Amino acid sequence: MDDDTATEILESTYRALCKHGYADLTVENIADEAERSKASIHYYYDSKENLFIEFLDFLYDRYTAKLPAADGGTPREQLSALLEIVLTEEEAAPGQEFRTALLEVKAQAPYSDAIQTRLVSLDQVLFERVRDIIAAGVETGEFDAAVEPTVAAEFLVTVIKGAHTRRVAVDHSSERLHETVIWYVDSHLIGDDLSGATP
Amino acid sequence: MDDDTATEILESTYRALCKHGYADLTVENIADEAERSKASIHYYYDSKENLFIEFLDFLYDRYTAKLPAADGGTPREQLSALLEIVLTEEEAAPGQEFRTALLEVKAQAPYSDAIQTRLVSLDQVLFERVRDIIAAGVETGEFDAAVEPTVAAEFLVTVIKGAHTRRVAVDHSSERLHETVIWYVDSHLIGDDLSGATP
Incomplete structure (x- = not known):
């Protein structure tokens, strides 16, 4: 997957998380935010858990960049x-x-x-x-x-x-x-x- | 309901909450801990939410008593x-x-x-x-x-x-x-x- 696709899916995860909370977060919510099919998300990430772990790594990079140097x-x-x-x-x-x-x-x-x-x-x-x-x-x-x-x-x-x-x-x-x-x-x-x- | 029954149900709620977490907490879990039927819990509390609110009040009393005077x-x-x-x-x-x-x-x-x-x-x-x-x-x-x-x-x-x-x-x-x-x-x-x- 290219970087743009990864970023787009992870940003959609962020929006879906804000909207639905973690307990109710589904791959479907994320697909809706990304305007993609559920299958295309599953093509890149085999489970909600793996996608979410990837999302936390993405969050770490953003957070680190945001903290003043x-x-x-x-x-x-x-x-x-x-x-x-x-x-x-x-x-x-x-x-x-x-x-x-x-x-x-x-x-x-x-x-x-x-x-x-x-x-x-x-x-x-x-x-x-x-x-x-x-x-x-x-x-x-x-x-x-x-x-x-x-x-x-x-x-x-x-x-x-x-x-x-x-x-x-x-x-x-x-x-x-x-x-x-x-x-x-x-x-x-x-x-x-x-x-x-x-x- | 007498005080003993209320205390017993609320203590069972505490144990069920520790075991299952809040998202997965059900009246059935609480009934299991209390060794009662689900119907008998519903007889006293009409919803999981009402029981849980009652439980938070019970927690408040315990917490207040526990803090040193x-x-x-x-x-x-x-x-x-x-x-x-x-x-x-x-x-x-x-x-x-x-x-x-x-x-x-x-x-x-x-x-x-x-x-x-x-x-x-x-x-x-x-x-x-x-x-x-x-x-x-x-x-x-x-x-x-x-x-x-x-x-x-x-x-x-x-x-x-x-x-x-x-x-x-x-x-x-x-x-x-x-x-x-x-x-x-x-x-x-x-x-x-x-x-x-x-x-």
Whole structure:
């Protein structure tokens, strides 16, 4: 299959997932979105599971490309840009639908090693990006020298994931959560009077 | 229906949910766990949805009773006890199954006002308990005077929810997350040199 066909099918999978959720996702839904026959999807992917795994890999590439690179701006600016992207960008309706579907997929992880492996990669790439930005900020002196990049990144990634879950489960405003996280960065990563901020 | 019968059916719902997950949960599964006929469950609850809403209310009562009361020990000790309960207690196998099922339920929230209302109550009771403990600690001087209870509680609840999600989705150790949260409490809520910890 050529790249265009693959991209078209995977983008149709994205739209079908947003519309139907994961539990109700069928190859037929995907075929409808792609304006193709069900048979032509099956010609490329022998099962819904294989197509979905391919879709998670496609998502990983998109996600990695979307995260701000570790160049351009100071570490503080890079971290703000990253938080802006992961916390608020997807607040519009399609983003909320996608976030809901992704939470459903997360609940499937314990039942599928292939799905869990992809979710671990998505989690890991965010963790590493955050950790590297914090480490660079500690290096340049923009963040407090007592901040431990691994611990702070672990903490921030957990907060980001909690913000995503609460947005879906309890309809908690992203904006309020974004403010809370910015408060954390301002008060706990920045400032010379944070000598207590060691693990 | 007498209280014993209600409790028995709701406890059977808990076991069935852990075994089958939410998407695959049927009245038949619940009847099997209760060693009752499907008809006898339908006699008390006219739909799976109504039974499930009743189950979420039952869960709320259990959860509220389980959270440490705001008496006994210092606020610091109360907060540690609470974090211990919400982050680690359910690490054993049945807890993990329940946590997975609950994540599935959370992904259903946008489709059901009745489910979302119950999830909001569960989120709210945790938030209020954490906020009250932090406020008491600020009052007694055990926590830093600059800590804003509402902001710190909002933050901690988001971290707790993130820890739950990551445990299911990426099989992240609860122990590691528990340590990270304890580090936050130790470094950011306690200590006189945290004058920077205001929003």
